[in-house]
Amino acid sequence: MREQLEVLRHEALQAIASASSQDSLQDVRIRFLGRKGELTALMKGLGSLSVEERPVVGQLVNTIRDEIESVLESALSAAREQAKAERLQSEHIDVTLPGRRAQFGTKHPITQVIEEVSDIFAGLGFSVAEGPEIEHDWYNFEALNFPPEHPARDMQDTFFVDNSLLLRTHTSPVQIRTMLKKKPPLRIIAPGTVYRCDSDATHSPMFHQIEGLMVDKSVSFSDLKGILTIFTNQLFGQKTGVRLRPSFFPFTEPSAEVDIACVICGGKGCRVCKQSGWLEILGAGMVDPEVYRHVNYDADNISGFAFGMGIERIAMLKYGISDMRLLFENDVRFLRQF
């Protein structure tokens, strides 16, 4: 019995040593250790041994089984490593083939700029307000201190719908609508579509503006400067120079045009900024008391500022677009770049 076990042990170890694959190692396991394997078969002979010998031989059987198990296991793991190494050696793909891409879409650049500007102002405490595009003359002009027959109306070529309705020429009527609904303090912005009868490379009969309005107990022109400086720095970069210079809008006083240092040439002067080093990006000013009168605010106890900017202008500067018409041609080769 002992000899038979020794022979079996020897044969098993040899079989393991000569096995060349994971499969043949599995065969070895079945042949020697399986339920119908040789070791099991041998163990059936244990019963014929004497009572003294039985535990000793039994012990031996266990030792041999453990040994075969452990040698087999390490051979198997070596074979697995070997197989993995071979697989890694043989497999490769052409990684330069294009990936399987889900097609993504794009928001229109105008939408992207509106969202970006709105987000910046949301951070400054401004909420979004809206108003109709087909607007009353009263909201679009009169309440904003453009008297009938005033030359200031020439600044804005108006599309008319009838005697009292028109396509709003700016987003400023939203100021009026908001102030008629709410009392100060107010901080709103109003993005929207506006219209003027004008069409060339820098003018489109339809375009977009964002209006801003802040009214409170003691808002000053210097606060306007502060808000607009933060805004332009966030939109165009931290150190963008900002310049306010006097201008005129019927609904603000004092009024200002706001220029930023040319983003193309950095202020040295180029074709885009007409050699001035400055780019006009928005109009602003302190709300004119006449406007407060139209919305029944007490001009002596409050103050506020308003500003408005052209979205197309900002989009064109941000993305280096020279012809405004590109924005409304909706050529997907253009749109997919955003």
Place this chain on the structure above:
Amino acid sequence: MKVTSNWLKEFVDFDLSPEQLADLLTMLGLEMEGMELQGAGMDDVVVALVEEKRQHPNADKLSLCRINNGSEVLDVVCGAQNFKVGDTVVLAQIGAVLPGDFRIKRSKIRGEESCGMLCSEKELGLADESAGIMVLPGGFKLGTPVFEALGLKDIFLEIGLTPNRADCLSVLGVAREIAAKLGVRIKTTYKPVIEGTTAVEDVIGVTVKDADLCPRYAARHITGSRIAPSPAWLVKRLNAVGVRSVNNVVDVTNLVMMELGQPLHAFDCDHLAEQRIVVRRSTEGELFTTLDGQQRTLVAGDLVICDGEQPVALAGIMGGLNSEISDATSSILLESAWFKPSAIRTTSKRLGLHTESSHRFERGTDIDGVTRALDRAASLIVELAGGTVSRGILDIYPVKTEPASIVLRPERANALIGIDLPRAEIVDILRRLEFVVTESDDGSLEVFAPSYRIDIEREIDLVEEIARLNGFDRIPTTMPTAMVVSDRPSAHQRLERVVRDVLVAHGMNEVINFSFTTPDAADKLMLSVDDPRRSVIRLVNPLIDEQSVMRTSLLPGLLETVSRNVCFRSLDLKLFEMRRVYMPIKDAEMPREPIFVTGVLTGQRDREDWSHARAAIDFFDAKGIVENLLELLNIPAVRWVSDTPEQYYHPGKSCSIMAGKERIGSIGEIHPTVQESFGLEKPVYCFELDFEKLVVQSRQKRTISAPSRFPDSTRDIALLVSDGVSAESIVSSVRGVKAQEIEQVEIFDLYCGAGIPEGHKSIAVRIRYRSYDRTLTDEEIAGLHAKVVDNLVNKVKVSIR
């Protein structure tokens, strides 16, 4: 508005570089739109003397000259003949750059050395044409830059004026701004008019009938003048500010208008019937021929200047042909008046006649400056054209305009601007602007604006002046101190972003089309005659007919966009637009402007791919996007109801999209006829959603359940059904078993064709069973599944394959 630096210097002393001047004006609110330097970089073009002149040995038409430039004598070859030894000429030395980027170099001309060039006025950019070189009078120091010697160094400025600054529509006005900023005084240097003995009243009479439109009318009379071309300096000066020369008298009136901002008109006095001027409103249908030769029909109320019989000028806009200054004129009536701005504007606008004169009158001129301009012009006319000025001015000014008193609270001004200027400094700023200021005991100031500042009426106007003169750049940058919490974006605003984000994530490109469209858009969509989208808002003054009505649907614009892209060979398109449409409401003044979300898809489904074949987009691509969108918007009870929702869809491939009982939109393949009318060859799929309804239907609250931790079991069934049976009815039949254990029901195959009887289709359904609280036994699953199959066979009439 154009001015020149030299002209400004006649009124104010300043020593500024062109850049400084431009910057100063810009920061005062006079925006610089253009600047041109005359004589800049021309310092190498100098005054020189011809010392010798002889024939060029190799060329008949050239001469060899010895030219003294003050420090040396140079050899110069010249082709002109109009000069002689001893003449003072203009020498462009080596290195000079003449207009047109013409650089002077040392050269050999026909074998002879030439160290420079003698210049003509044309070559210097001083004239359009010139015969021969420029010969100067003597007396200049040799070697002096010629533009300096002749006082021709100048800066031409073009200023973009805002409509409030009528006072700056003149050289004097701009000079006043510079003087105020620099804190210096305006120079006024006009000599008094030398008058003759005849009194003006004896020559002519003036009656102002409508003083409400003409509060002041003044006139002078000059006799014995000779009409002739203007001298060169006057022509040049007018050209510099963009005015064409006519003759000496007309040019003087224009010069004075440019200089002082007061438009003047000169009449040929001999052509004024009855030697009379009557200022009155016109009568309806009155005819009048203006200077430009056009006959104009007036309406009642236009302000006209008449003689004893008929109109001779459209007040403040243009004179008449009948009383024009001609070469034969010798007796001149000069008019200087103040007309009501709105009256001038109304007439000028109606006639489409916009002149330098009307531009100034409609913005408001200086009522106190009326006679000064008259005097200045009369003196100049006598100086240039001769003649005698009759004694006195006819000045009809019955109600003198008094400046209004404005109270300014310095602390209010400081608070509004955000600065802290001492009172004295504020007073100083206002006085520099020629405001009259008196200080009151209560700390406030009483301010009177000069007559030319018609834009100054209120305290806030003074605040602006203080901010402007003190300098916007000297206002600090602060942040509002009050704490404000912005409102949460409305559901409308939040969902607008969600919709765009979802559609973009599904590969769609957002487009923005014009809100106006062509009047036949409804026809192209084959909308029925009573479709509400046929009632549109029309523009009174569209740019073009294709943009003359406000759109009631986004679809025509999108189909146009598809068509345009297809033309450029972009064939695979997934586009959407999310914008307003404009729906008139019966008996309401304002229309509705609801937002629609409309998508169009055409071409191939995926990108070009090396690993699998591409397939054409179909209805279910569009539907899949909408399904995802509606799910993300959390809209419950969505149903797809085939009811031919729109005329512009293929009737068999379209449906309404319902949320409960509300129709929220539609989806379908575009009708082939509509497709053709937009010039499209491939099918286009479209969905349209009413965004306002999506907002209403969208549920904010989501119920989230924890996933089951027990194993699932799936069963597939292949069903044979007749074509009329919808997939929805099969799924709802399975769902109808109402067992909690039915976790998911999916249609995973659809087949018709070989092996399937005519009029039938095979549908494969996969059902996943799972319980929340235990592992289901085989018996339980078998029991449930049997119920499901039973339901399908008995209620939906399917057979199991």
